[in-house]
Amino acid sequence: VSTPAQKDEIQMKDARGTTVPLDVLSSVPDHHRPDLAHFRTGLSKPDDLEKKHVKDDGTMGQYSLPHPIWTEEEVNKVVITHTPPQSFTDKLAYGSVKFMRWNFDLFSGFKYGKRTERKWLQRIIFLETVAGVPGMVAAMTRHLHSLRRLKRDYGWIHTLLEEAENERMHLMTALQLRNPSALFRWCVVFAQGTFVTLFSAAYLVSPRFCHRFVGYLEEEAVKTYTKCLEDFDSGRLPLWSDMEAPPLAKRYWSLPHDAMMRDVILAIRADEAHHRLVNHTLSDLDKDDPNPFQPGK
Amino acid sequence: VSTPAQKDEIQMKDARGTTVPLDVLSSVPDHHRPDLAHFRTGLSKPDDLEKKHVKDDGTMGQYSLPHPIWTEEEVNKVVITHTPPQSFTDKLAYGSVKFMRWNFDLFSGFKYGKRTERKWLQRIIFLETVAGVPGMVAAMTRHLHSLRRLKRDYGWIHTLLEEAENERMHLMTALQLRNPSALFRWCVVFAQGTFVTLFSAAYLVSPRFCHRFVGYLEEEAVKTYTKCLEDFDSGRLPLWSDMEAPPLAKRYWSLPHDAMMRDVILAIRADEAHHRLVNHTLSDLDKDDPNPFQPGK
Ligand SMILES: [Fe+2]
Ligand SMILES: [Fe+2]
Ligand SMILES: [Fe+2]
Ligand SMILES: [Fe+2]
Numbered sequence: 001v002s003t004p005a006q007k008d009e010i011q012m013k014d015a016r017g018t019t020v021p022l023d024v025l026s027s028v029p030d031h032h033r034p035d036l037a038h039f040r041t042g043l044s045k046p047d048d049l050e051k052k053h054v055k056d057d058g059t060m061g062q063y064s065l066p067h068p069i070w071t072e073e074e075v076n077k078v079v080i081t082h083t084p085p086q087s088f089t090d091k092l093a094y095g096s097v098k099f100m101r102w103n104f105d106l107f108s109g110f111k112y113g114k115r116t117e118r119k120w121l122q123r124i125i126f127l128e129t130v131a132g133v134p135g136m137v138a139a140m141t142r143h144l145h146s147l148r149r150l151k152r153d154y155g156w157i158h159t160l161l162e163e164a165e166n167e168r169m170h171l172m173t174a175l176q177l178r179n180p181s182a183l184f185r186w187c188v189v190f191a192q193g194t195f196v197t198l199f200s201a202a203y204l205v206s207p208r209f210c211h212r213f214v215g216y217l218e219e220e221a222v223k224t225y226t227k228c229l230e231d232f233d234s235g236r237l238p239l240w241s242d243m244e245a246p247p248l249a250k251r252y253w254s255l256p257h258d259a260m261m262r263d264v265i266l267a268i269r270a271d272e273a274h275h276r277l278v279n280h281t282l283s284d285l286d287k288d289d290p291n292p293f294q295p296g297k
Numbered sequence: 298v299s300t301p302a303q304k305d306e307i308q309m310k311d312a313r314g315t316t317v318p319l320d321v322l323s324s325v326p327d328h329h330r331p332d333l334a335h336f337r338t339g340l341s342k343p344d345d346l347e348k349k350h351v352k353d354d355g356t357m358g359q360y361s362l363p364h365p366i367w368t369e370e371e372v373n374k375v376v377i378t379h380t381p382p383q384s385f386t387d388k389l390a391y392g393s394v395k396f397m398r399w400n401f402d403l404f405s406g407f408k409y410g411k412r413t414e415r416k417w418l419q420r421i422i423f424l425e426t427v428a429g430v431p432g433m434v435a436a437m438t439r440h441l442h443s444l445r446r447l448k449r450d451y452g453w454i455h456t457l458l459e460e461a462e463n464e465r466m467h468l469m470t471a472l473q474l475r476n477p478s479a480l481f482r483w484c485v486v487f488a489q490g491t492f493v494t495l496f497s498a499a500y501l502v503s504p505r506f507c508h509r510f511v512g513y514l515e516e517e518a519v520k521t522y523t524k525c526l527e528d529f530d531s532g533r534l535p536l537w538s539d540m541e542a543p544p545l546a547k548r549y550w551s552l553p554h555d556a557m558m559r560d561v562i563l564a565i566r567a568d569e570a571h572h573r574l575v576n577h578t579l580s581d582l583d584k585d586d587p588n589p590f591q592p593g594k
Contacts, residue, residue, distance in 0.1 A: 014574040015371040015567035018594070054449050063455050063592050074312040081310070125447070132444045140437045146465060147429045148489045150422070150472055150482065152351050158360050161458060168443060175447055185447065192445045270312035277311035295360050
């Protein structure tokens with residue numbers, strides 16, 4: 001197979017005369033590493049497995065969008081808050097989130113039995129696959145709206161993309177610790193299909209409702225991660241208490257070299273508190289008002 | 298109306314204790330400026346007009362993603378190139394672009410009569426409303442794929458978003474110079490509806506086809522802007538020859554204070570040449586290969 005750099009080298013140059021450097025292409029991972037054979041259970045081809053397992057080769061999260069880097073003081077002062085619903089739209093958004101949470105707690109079995117690291121990971125992975133949807137759907141909707149209506153965006157898109165990427169990084173971090181089962185994966189696919197459809201339709205009808213909805217979702221996320229931290233402190237999570245933060249997490253949140261799992265959960269909770277503020281604020285604005293949030297702020 | 302900062306101030310704080318600064322919110326544009334009355338022709342409410350006209354208050358393109366800033370030497374050495382189609386997929390992509398271009402040239406009437414600034418703006422505005430679609434659709438598809446399949450992205454999303462934003466900035470720049478008619482706006486809406494649907498479906502089936510397709514689209518874009526520069530040099534565009542670059546363009550491409558319209562077209566052409574390289578390269582890669590392009594490079 002010829003690499004892009006070998007093929008049509010002259011034609012492929014851009015204004016800068018750039019061609020794709022060969023040394024970057026040679027970092028393409030080898031899909032046949034026998035040292036991962038112990039992960040193969042239940043999978044037919046090594047290729048499938050290797051591709052499904054999220055392996056951090058040191059490049060994950062390397063080029064992230066600007067996002068807040070929290071201080072120790074900031075992550076520790078996060079509190080559970082609630083913005084009381086005022087309009088009918090607010091109440092509908094709040095009701096939807098409460099309804100979803102109640103059902104999820106019931107059907108995921110999270111309420112029953114002992115909460116372990118395994119159970120926490122199941123919950124976090126599932127919720128973060130959903131949490132990454134709204135920012136991207138909203139960004140795409142506003143981008144296409146700007147193109148279609150020949151109007152400016154008023155600076156919202158970068159904040160929405162920052163949120164989407166941040167939630168996906170929460171997911172990638174959790175996936176450093178667990179490789180979910182086939183059944184779980186099907187639930188994720190089903191949940192995304194449903195949620196992308198409903199949220200996209202809702203965003204076309206009422207961005208105000210959608211941002212309020214996400215604001216309330218993030219209120220719940222702060223509650224969830226606060227409970228997780230309480231489980232750390234009451235000794236319910238012995239495996240995580242001694243566990244170092246995954247390298248991806250240290251890189252993404254600029255954590256110190258000796259950062260632990262608890263620091264990761266603290267950083268994630270601070271992110272969720274930030275999204276809570278962002279989305280409640282965006283819901284208060286008209287869609288042609290300028291976004292008051294700067295990148296990474 | 299209470300502002301977000303007044304309402305529930307305590308509840309709205311995030312980890313950093315941020316509330317939305319009031320001075321930012323007060324920069325929301327006044328939707329009732331009588332000095333824009335001369336733009337009102339054919340529109341019922343001043344609000345409509347004011348919202349449709351893309352007014353740069355100095356904040357447009359303020360927070361753009363990293364993107365290449367071209368030197369004078371770079372923009373001048375851009376050439377028309379062609380990557381010969383090799384596979385069946387390549388040929389299909391090339392044929393689709395050729396077919397679209399032929400039809401567009403015919404039905405837009407661009408082939409007939411004198412090419413003026415007005416005609417160029419019509420063409421550029423229309424094409425850029427389409428050009429902004431692929432990057433965003435591809436980014437969203439890969440983002441959702443990563444969430445749904447619990448896999449990493451391999452660093453493609455930032456390049457795709459950079460392209461989408463860059464094309465939207467081409468559009469916003471052209472919109473500084475012209476406020477299109479109602480009929481034109483309907484054509485744009487129709488074109489987006491069709492193109493978003495087809496391109497999204499195609500991206501799910503074959504990202505390789507889609508990036509090759511965009512590669513060929515960008516080959517045509519470089520041809521188009523090269524012809525525009527030839528029209529400058531042969532004296533066909535007297536209005537633009539003496540026109541300064543719009544402030545948005547100077548800001549976005551970091552152009553010198555005395556930059557002219559011709560410099561803007563040169564920068565746009567260099568962007569298109571860059572997208573040509575990027576998309577032909579991405580089409581050569583497998584979707585789990587790392588993206589060799591760094592942000593803004
Ligand atoms: Fe999250
Ligand atoms: Fe969240
Ligand atoms: Fe363009
Ligand atoms: Fe383009």
